[in-house]
Amino acid sequence: MEDFVFLDDIGAINFALKVEADEYNLYRRLASTTVNTNVRALSEEFMGWEQDHIKHLKKLLEKID
Numbered sequence: 001m002e003d004f005v006f007l008d009d010i011g012a013i014n015f016a017l018k019v020e021a022d023e024y025n026l027y028r029r030l031a032s033t034t035v036n037t038n039v040r041a042l043s044e045e046f047m048g049w050e051q052d053h054i055k056h057l058k059k060l061l062e063k064i065d
Contacts (some may be wrong), residue, residue: 024051
């Protein structure tokens with residue numbers, strides 16, 4: 001496992017935003033390519049969770065800036 005070093009809170013939040021965006025895109029691709037309706041529904045639910053995480057992280061970033 002890689003070790004991550006952040007210079008400050010902003011760096012950590014920006015890293016988390018990238019991870020959340022990557023996960024959102026993963027679920028979006030899965031939802032758009034699967035033929036399984038259960039997988040699609042679950043992927044779309046996960047996309048919503050990731051969007052909530054992104055909103056929360058952006059609010060934190062605004063408080064720090």
